Structures are given as C-alpha cells and as structure tokens.
Amino acid sequence: MSSTPHPELVTTFRAMAEVVYRGQSFEAVHLAVCQAAVRLVDGCDHASLMVRRHGQVVTVAASDDVARASDEVEREVGRGPCLDVLDEDAPHQHICADLRDGCEWPELGRRLTAELGVHGLAGFRLRQDGTKLGSLNVLSDTPGALTTASLDQATLLVAFASVGLAALHRGEEAATLRRGLESNREIGKAVGLLMAMHGIDDEQAFGMLSQVSQEMNLKLAQVAAQVIETHGPRSA
Known part of the structure; x- marks a missing residue:
C-alpha cells in the first residue's frame, strides 16, 4: 500500500483543518465533515451527522435536503445503519450497499428508495475522547456504489473529525490543535x-x-x- 495520501484527501483535510484552526463553531465543523464525505468517499452523494442529545437523536449537519430527509425517515422507522451504530454493543459501522437486495432494514430500504431515490446507506460511529458522540451517515443514489474502499475512506474521515472535534471541545489553542491534527x-x-x-x-x-x-x-x-x-x- 502506498504511503502517499491521495491529493484530494490532502486538500480536503487541509480545508477542514482550517475551519477548526480559525476557532469556528461546532456547527461549522459538523458541516465541513459532511461536505468532505461527499468529496472523499467513493459513491457518496449525500452525507449527514447525527448526535444523541438529552436522549434524542438529532441531525446537526447535512450536505443537502436529501441527507436531512433520510435521517428523518430513519428516525421514524426506528432502525437503520446510522441509528444502530449509536448502540454501544453494536459494530462501529454498518453498511447496506443496495437497499433493494436483502437489506437488514427492509422497511427503511423501501422508504428511502421510493421517497428519496437513495439506494445505498452506511453509518459510522463518531467518537470524541473515546466516548460515543454520534454517527456519520453516507448515502448513495447508485446501487452498489458504496464499496470496501468507501468504508476505508469514511473511517479515515471519522478519525480525522474526531481529533478535530475533541480539540475544539477542549478549547485548545490553534498551534496545539495543528500539531495534533498533523x-x-x-x-x-x-x-x-x-x-x-x-x-x-x-x-x-x-x-x-x-x-x-x-x-x-x-x-x-x-x-x-x-x-x-x-x-x-x-x-x-
């Protein structure tokens, strides 16, 4: 495996890092993560970030209306890859590359394909300082477009986002944060x-x-x- 990062990955991570370096809000960082997912993750057309607050799961950022609506459908159904990763006993990531083909969440699959034209969905647990924070949700309009490469890319993005959010939470100075991210x-x-x-x-x-x-x-x-x-x- 090559040790040289993909140029697109480097460019996107630098842009995300600048959001944090400038001391912007959590909302700005959350949105940057969603936008980066669409750019970095193979097959990703939409992305959102959900967190658990006061016993409720809420969407704190989304790349577009489709991603936000998908979260709402999943909350209504009560199960899905993005909600399931919030369960401490569940795997840290879930994927269904084709919601029409033997999906673990059949009701969710039927609604997303019929109502939003979404055909693939994956959820990745996002942690901050080792505690459960939320989930990065990756959606595809094309059946089978989310692959093992997509999983690797999203996992790397989640790791990067966790470092940035944790540092922002602790209020570290920009220079310290830069060293941590680098x-x-x-x-x-x-x-x-x-x-x-x-x-x-x-x-x-x-x-x-x-x-x-x-x-x-x-x-x-x-x-x-x-x-x-x-x-x-x-x-x-």
Missing part, C-alpha cells in the same frame, strides 16, 4: 501496531491509546509516538 498519521500507525499485536479492532486500539493518554496526562500524539518507537519496525 500527528494524526502517527496515531493511525500506532493504532495499526496495537491491532496487530493484540488482535483487536481499531476502536479498541484507539481506546487503549486514549486510556494511557489520560492516565499519564500525555497528549495522544505523544503516546502514539512512544508506541511506534517501542514496537514499530526498525530501520536496517
């Missing part, structure tokens, strides 16, 4: 090493990093760098 690649390497060493998934590995960070009062990037130095491959 170190995200190192955090990803550390997560990968922990997954390989312990046979765990990415969410559990990130949780391990976060726990050590909190217990030792160190930045997440510092913990990641130590993991890489200790367990990473040695140069010849």
